[in-house]
Amino acid sequence: MxxxxxxxxxxxxxxxxxxxxxxxxxxxxYESYWKQHGEKAxxxxxxxxxxxxxxxAENLCWFLEPEFANAVTRLHNLVGNAVTExxxxxxxxxxTQLLQAALYAVSLPNATDPIQVxxxxxxxxxxxxxxxxxxxxxxxxGGDAYKFDKxxxxxxxxxxxxxxxxxxxxAVVNRRRGVVIHDLAYYWPQYTPITYRADHDIMLFTVxxxxxxxxxxxxxxxxxxxxIAMKMTEFIMLSTxxxxxxxQLRAAKxxxxxVDAHEHRDSSAFFDHSYELMARRWCQLxxxxxxxxxxxxxxxxxxKCSFSGRTFTTQPAFAWLKCESKAEDCKGFLRNxxxxxxGGKHFGDSEKYVRxxxxxxDKVFDKLTERLSNITxx
Amino acid sequence: MxxxxxxxxxxxxxxxxxxxxxxxxxxxxYESYWKQHGEKAxxxxxxxxxxxxxxxAENLCWFLEPEFANAVTRLHNLVGNAVTExxxxxxxxxxTQLLQAALYAVSLPNATDPIQVxxxxxxxxxxxxxxxxxxxxxxxxGGDAYKFDKxxxxxxxxxxxxxxxxxxxxAVVNRRRGVVIHDLAYYWPQYTPITYRADHDIMLFTVxxxxxxxxxxxxxxxxxxxxIAMKMTEFIMLSTxxxxxxxQLRAAKxxxxxVDAHEHRDSSAFFDHSYELMARRWCQLxxxxxxxxxxxxxxxxxxKCSFSGRTFTTQPAFAWLKCESKAEDCKGFLRNxxxxxxGGKHFGDSEKYVRxxxxxxDKVFDKLTERLSNITxx
Numbered sequence: 001m002x003x004x005x006x007x008x009x010x011x012x013x014x015x016x017x018x019x020x021x022x023x024x025x026x027x028x029x030y031e032s033y034w035k036q037h038g039e040k041a042x043x044x045x046x047x048x049x050x051x052x053x054x055x056x057a058e059n060l061c062w063f064l065e066p067e068f069a070n071a072v073t074r075l076h077n078l079v080g081n082a083v084t085e086x087x088x089x090x091x092x093x094x095x096t097q098l099l100q101a102a103l104y105a106v107s108l109p110n111a112t113d114p115i116q117v118x119x120x121x122x123x124x125x126x127x128x129x130x131x132x133x134x135x136x137x138x139x140x141x142g143g144d145a146y147k148f149d150k151x152x153x154x155x156x157x158x159x160x161x162x163x164x165x166x167x168x169x170x171a172v173v174n175r176r177r178g179v180v181i182h183d184l185a186y187y188w189p190q191y192t193p194i195t196y197r198a199d200h201d202i203m204l205f206t207v208x209x210x211x212x213x214x215x216x217x218x219x220x221x222x223x224x225x226x227x228i229a230m231k232m233t234e235f236i237m238l239s240t241x242x243x244x245x246x247x248q249l250r251a252a253k254x255x256x257x258x259v260d261a262h263e264h265r266d267s268s269a270f271f272d273h274s275y276e277l278m279a280r281r282w283c284q285l286x287x288x289x290x291x292x293x294x295x296x297x298x299x300x301x302x303x304k305c306s307f308s309g310r311t312f313t314t315q316p317a318f319a320w321l322k323c324e325s326k327a328e329d330c331k332g333f334l335r336n337x338x339x340x341x342x343g344g345k346h347f348g349d350s351e352k353y354v355r356x357x358x359x360x361x362d363k364v365f366d367k368l369t370e371r372l373s374n375i376t377x378x
Numbered sequence: 379m380x381x382x383x384x385x386x387x388x389x390x391x392x393x394x395x396x397x398x399x400x401x402x403x404x405x406x407x408y409e410s411y412w413k414q415h416g417e418k419a420x421x422x423x424x425x426x427x428x429x430x431x432x433x434x435a436e437n438l439c440w441f442l443e444p445e446f447a448n449a450v451t452r453l454h455n456l457v458g459n460a461v462t463e464x465x466x467x468x469x470x471x472x473x474t475q476l477l478q479a480a481l482y483a484v485s486l487p488n489a490t491d492p493i494q495v496x497x498x499x500x501x502x503x504x505x506x507x508x509x510x511x512x513x514x515x516x517x518x519x520g521g522d523a524y525k526f527d528k529x530x531x532x533x534x535x536x537x538x539x540x541x542x543x544x545x546x547x548x549a550v551v552n553r554r555r556g557v558v559i560h561d562l563a564y565y566w567p568q569y570t571p572i573t574y575r576a577d578h579d580i581m582l583f584t585v586x587x588x589x590x591x592x593x594x595x596x597x598x599x600x601x602x603x604x605x606i607a608m609k610m611t612e613f614i615m616l617s618t619x620x621x622x623x624x625x626q627l628r629a630a631k632x633x634x635x636x637v638d639a640h641e642h643r644d645s646s647a648f649f650d651h652s653y654e655l656m657a658r659r660w661c662q663l664x665x666x667x668x669x670x671x672x673x674x675x676x677x678x679x680x681x682k683c684s685f686s687g688r689t690f691t692t693q694p695a696f697a698w699l700k701c702e703s704k705a706e707d708c709k710g711f712l713r714n715x716x717x718x719x720x721g722g723k724h725f726g727d728s729e730k731y732v733r734x735x736x737x738x739x740d741k742v743f744d745k746l747t748e749r750l751s752n753i754t755x756x
Contacts, residue, residue, distance in 0.1 A: 024431065028429050031429040035426040046412075048409050050594055093621075096616075129616060130616055135492075136515070214430060215431060216622060216623065216624060240475045241474050246628050247625065249624075
């Protein structure tokens with residue numbers, strides 16, 4: 001796996017043959033914003049802080065820092081993307097851990113069979129691996145939700161906007177004895193119009209895709225049912241005895257900076273700036289794809305964003321690129337041109353598709369569109 | 379679960395009937411040291427840091443911050459408690475996650491039966507829960523290592539010094555097809571004489587018990603076999619996509635402060651100060667127990683510490699208190715006196731024992747010894 005350093009990027013200037021790695025959704029795009037506008041987002045942590053496992057003994061989620069909980073609530077209230085009233089907040093080491101916590105919480109410990117976990121294809125690849133890697137007797141991977149037809153308890157994971165294809169999603173199985181977990185990692189106004197305050201039973205969010213700090217490994221769940229929230233908390237206790245308080249303190253600070261800037265109508269407030277950046281990138285990408293007869297991009301939903309007042313088309317963190325040429329293996333085709341994306345098969349879909357990240361650093365993104373525009377035949 | 383705030387502690391002064399919670403090993407004892415001596419341990423994290431999942435693309439453990447790896451090596455070299463040469467460092471969200479990563483790494487994915495995980499009683503309670511809670515098909519709890527007699531692959535977890543009883547431990551099964559995981563959380567010179575540089579295949583350490591920052595949720599493993607280290611890294615990727623970089627950055631800084639102070643022979647260097655504090659606490663506790671005919675403490679090993687040059691008896695983070703009175707249920711007996719410890723049964727041992735934390739804040743510890751000394755009959 002390749003991490004691009006500044007030196008790498010300088011080398012790229014000199015070398016057009018440099019491999020462009022857009023395999024991961026590493027949100028380094030946000031780094032330059034925080035370099036330019038982040039002086040208030042600096043945190044100072046004295047040496048004596050955080051010798052205890054406990055954050056708040058009164059809280060159901062006893063390792064949740066109250067500052068982080070407050071900042072999460074303020075952020076959702078600002079954006080209007082999720083209901084926080086009467087919800088339990090459970091903090092996790094990224095939404096990956098929270099997904100596993102939710103599976104643990106909704107599975108039936110005394111069932112003879114593990115509960116089936118499904119998601120509508122194309123789905124986020126790691127779901128399947130996460131469900132399967134410990135060979136748990138509590139849950140098992142059930143595959144594409146569109147094909148699920150058993151009259152058994154099941155869990156459906158709904159990602160909206162969807163990773164990899166950016167579509168708005170809702171549950172597709174809708175049978176009795178089902179539990180739905182909503183992964184709303186990308187339901188933020190730089191990616192998609194905020195059209196409703198999400199009000200589902202279990203909603204997962206993450207710092208990495210909202211404000212960009214993937215290295216903090218921090219996510220949160222909004223959970224309606226107190227017992228589910230308690231079992232999720234139990235999972236995180238058994239898995240990691242809580243969640244880094246440094247990460248929570250820092251994310252709380254950065255959320256406050258974001259909310260304050262929007263409340264003060266700062267012209268370079270985070271979601272406005274990030275929306276503009278994503279809009280420019282998608283414009284650039286669409287232009288390249290439209291000029292080429294080798295690729296296409298999916299139709300994506302448009303709407304009026306209640307947060308910004310703008311009407312726009314979803315501009316996802318990933319492009320779900322389709323090869324319209326004869327090439328059956330789009331990933332391999334791009335790899336021949338030294339662009340590394342993630343193939344459709346990984347997402348339970350055709351190899352005609354490849355997922356490429358749109359949230360890399362500027363230089364990488366610019367190289368990507370330049371390289372794509374230079375591909376003239378298969 | 380009760381978190382003692384400053385207000386609680388003031389109330390305790392006024393109220394002798396306050397419950398004393400020494401159930402957890404919450405290392406808040408260290409807070410006052412870091413308040414007095416920690417001005418150099420402050421960290422400042424700019425807003426733009428850590429937008430990437432990656433720390434170091436060249437490293438096998440790609441989410442390990444190089445600064446943290448260097449600080450871990452310096453700390454072990456200072457203390458002399460573990461070999462770091464030619465070892466792979468894997469960082470984890472506390473040693474709890476690393477234990478699970480190690481179980482995943484050494485289990486056999488295609489075996490028909492899950493591998494048995496054993497530990498010699500009395501053992502750290504959560505081991506069993508951690509092994510069992512996901513009903514994994516990879517590993518299962520095999521109980522007390524002293525009773526393990528199967529001719530099958532197994533994993534033995536050796537904690538030394540042991541939690542709960544403070545004894546020095548080595549593997550007890552010693553059969554073929556066994557893997558040993560060494561949990562060395564307490565192998566630090568404030569608790570026990572450093573008598574050898576540990577050189578085992580898989581060794582787990584944690585920030586919480588070495589320098590006291592339990593809230594950082596940070597641990598590390600020193601792993602001889604590169605393939606095992608790679609599989610542990612894979613586990614942590616699937617479990618949490620890495621480990622908080624804020625926690626790593628901060629622990630690196632605090633480790634450096636500790637090592638620098640010892641190298642400069644600072645009179646209030648961390649391990650000297652912590653050794654003295656533990657020595658005073660154990661002296662106080664032994665005095666109370668010796669005066670009473672109701673309790674006893676285990677005999678613990680003595681030795682010359684290669685780090686400090688001192689000869690002393692192990693002074694563990696927990697006291698493994700035995701009721702010598704008629705009371706069969708020592709935990710219940712203490713609870714009647716408003717002292718909350720963890721009963722022996724939890725550790726696979728007799729209810730005549732109870733584990734009480736010796737690493738609480740001063741006020742809590744002083745109250746504990748005072749309350750114990752006032753118990754005059756069962």
